[in-house]
Amino acid sequence: xxxxxxxxxxxxxxxxxxxxxxxxxxxxxxxxxxxxxxxxxxxxxxxxxxxxxxxxxxxxxxxxxxxxxxxxxxxxxxxxxxxxxxxxxxxxxxxxxxxxxxxxxxxxxxxxxxxxxxxxxxxxxxxxxxxxxxxxxxxxxxxxxxxxxxxxxxxxxxxxxxxxxxxxxxxxxxxxxxx
Numbered sequence: 782x783x784x785x786x787x788x789x790x791x792x793x794x795x796x797x798x799x800x801x802x803x804x805x806x807x808x809x810x811x812x813x814x815x816x817x818x819x820x821x822x823x824x825x826x827x828x829x830x831x832x833x834x835x836x837x838x839x840x841x842x843x844x845x846x847x848x849x850x851x852x853x854x855x856x857x858x859x860x861x862x863x864x865x866x867x868x869x870x871x872x873x874x875x876x877x878x879x880x881x882x883x884x885x886x887x888x889x890x891x892x893x894x895x896x897x898x899x900x901x902x903x904x905x906x907x908x909x910x911x912x913x914x915x916x917x918x919x920x921x922x923x924x925x926x927x928x929x930x931x932x933x934x935x936x937x938x939x940x941x942x943x944x945x946x947x948x949x950x951x952x953x954x955x956x957x958x959x960x
Contacts, residue, residue, distance in 0.1 A: 782957055783840065784808055785816040785875030787890040789883035790823040790850070796913045797882050798824065802831045804879070804910065804946035809835025811950065811959075814856075816874045818867070819843035821852035824881065829855070842870045868893055877953045878907045880940075882915045898939050899932065906956035907940045908949045916942075 788801065801824055808815060809832040818825055819841025829839055829852055839855040844867045848860055861867035868890055872878070880891045897903045909916055920942055927936045943949035953959075 782876040782953065782959060783814045783816050783874055784953060785871050785878045786828060786881060787871075787878065787883060787887045788817070788824050788828060788881035789887060790818065790820045790825045791884070792823045793882070797915070798827050800910070800912045800946050801828050801881055804828070804881075804949060805831025805837075806835045807946055807950045808832050809837030811954070812837070814838040814840055816840045816842065816871060818847075818871070819851045819855065819858055820847065822850050824883075826852070828881075840874060842867050842874070864889075872897070872903070872905075875905060876957060877905055879949055879953070880907070880909045880916075882910075882912050895939050899934055906953055908952055909940050909942050910946065910949045911942055911944055 805828040815829065815832040815837055817829065820826065820843070821829065833839055839852070841852055841855045841858040842861060843851040843858060844861045844864055851858060859870060861870055872894060878894050880887065894903070894907055898907065911917065911920065923936050926932050941952045943952060
């Protein structure tokens with residue numbers, strides 16, 4: 782599978798890097814391809830290193846103004862004109878999406894794929910990896926949206942919340958029929 786991972790390029794502490802690296806190693810050992818923002822810094826580098834070291838492929842989608850931070854060695858690197866094109870290319874190349882810890886850019890990417898799913902424009906499985914409870918507040922907000930009628934489809938049809946990397950990949954593989 783081509784698994785798109787939305788995540789931070791910030792340098793983060795061990796409570797975030799350890800699970801990210803664990804997921805990356807599972808992805809690589811599973812023979813999957815990482816599709817990611819292409820950066821060779823912070824958490825993005827941790828995940829790319831883990832996938833590559835475990836034998837997986839890397840497909841980066843960078844953007845012109847961040848090209849200097851792009852990973853020098855990837856199986857494929859595409860440079861988009863702007864963030865909107867980058868996001869579209871990331872989603873186009875993905876069979877599935879994992880949302881890891883991140884800031885406003887990650888949140889923007891996450892809401893885009895969920896909005897596409899809500900409107901039936903994609904059926905790709907989406908996992909929100911809730912490392913160290915990072916997305917507890919967002920999970921609560923999504924549940925409130927569902928409870929109060931803001932979501933026309935059940936939340937479980939939009940996103941799977943995983944607390945651990947192994948559960949995240951297992952859900953994706955099961956959704957894709959990969960055993």
